[in-house]
Amino acid sequence: MSTGNRNFLSGGALAAAVALPVVLFAGFAYAQVEGQPTPGGIGLPATVTDVGRETQFFYNGILLPIITFIALSVLGLLLYVSWRFNEQTNPVPSKLTHHTGLEIVWTLVPILILVVIAIPSFRILAHQVEIPESKITIKVTGNQWYWSYKYPEDQGGGFGFDQLMKPEADLKDGEPRLLAVDNEAYVPVNEVVKLQITAADVIHSFVIPAFGVRMDAVPGRLNETWFRAEKEGVYYGQCSKICGKDHAFMPMAIRVVSREKYDAWLADSKKKFSAAESRTRLASSEQAR
Numbered sequence: 001m002s003t004g005n006r007n008f009l010s011g012g013a014l015a016a017a018v019a020l021p022v023v024l025f026a027g028f029a030y031a032q033v034e035g036q037p038t039p040g041g042i043g044l045p046a047t048v049t050d051v052g053r054e055t056q057f058f059y060n061g062i063l064l065p066i067i068t069f070i071a072l073s074v075l076g077l078l079l080y081v082s083w084r085f086n087e088q089t090n091p092v093p094s095k096l097t098h099h100t101g102l103e104i105v106w107t108l109v110p111i112l113i114l115v116v117i118a119i120p121s122f123r124i125l126a127h128q129v130e131i132p133e134s135k136i137t138i139k140v141t142g143n144q145w146y147w148s149y150k151y152p153e154d155q156g157g158g159f160g161f162d163q164l165m166k167p168e169a170d171l172k173d174g175e176p177r178l179l180a181v182d183n184e185a186y187v188p189v190n191e192v193v194k195l196q197i198t199a200a201d202v203i204h205s206f207v208i209p210a211f212g213v214r215m216d217a218v219p220g221r222l223n224e225t226w227f228r229a230e231k232e233g234v235y236y237g238q239c240s241k242i243c244g245k246d247h248a249f250m251p252m253a254i255r256v257v258s259r260e261k262y263d264a265w266l267a268d269s270k271k272k273f274s275a276a277e278s279r280t281r282l283a284s285s286e287q288a289r
Helices: 003-025 050-084 100-129 259-288
Strands: 136-143 146-151 159-163 185-188 193-199 204-208 213-217 223-227 233-238 251-257
Touching: 050 100, 136 185, 136 204, 136 213, 159 259, 185 259, 193 204, 193 213, 204 233, 204 251, 213 223, 251 259
Parallel strands: 136 193, 185 251
Antiparallel strands: 136 146, 146 159, 193 223, 204 213, 233 251
């Protein structure tokens, strides 16, 4: 074997040895903090919903092994072909152009792989789009460049508010930069929450990674999704559509609390935001005069 071929095989083996651990462990979370990005974290973010766990298992337990198998198989085939059919060991090339068996194999194998991927994929999709019975509905509207929330009156709400990113100077201890907001939305723990999502101007996208929720906010269209958070805490997300100048400064934050704290927050917020809305209407009337 020539020196060039030896160097090629040695380089390929070294690359495989380095890449394999990275590929195998890249899908698993490392030191992730629930609800927000983690410096140095690896893999998908920690999740607190059934749909989120199903999605992560689909990636870590099904897609990642399949991708790893395909990549290593192709790498092995390339190394074998380079060793077995190089110019020194195989000076007279074969004139074979077609092989019925190979044609069948490399047609059927990708089809079978796609079938294996499709079955759990359809199951997850069904769980995402089939919304269970819920007692809490929140309407979320994307604006350039902030979010608006409305809680219905028949569920103890009857108010709405805007949610804007907090300036860095106003951040409190523990609040993440570029993710903390002025008015957090509240939901109760272990209860189904239905989100009705739309937009007032351009297409936005409402994304909370810890909930496994991603839904486009489209002007003139009301999309629906849901989640059931199983752990109290604050969970952050960001608009994932390039929606304009301040796209990168359009976070959202949802605080999950007990039912008792949620009811108390509803009562306080109804007074707070209803009074603010009344002042806004009064100011608008005075300006119109």
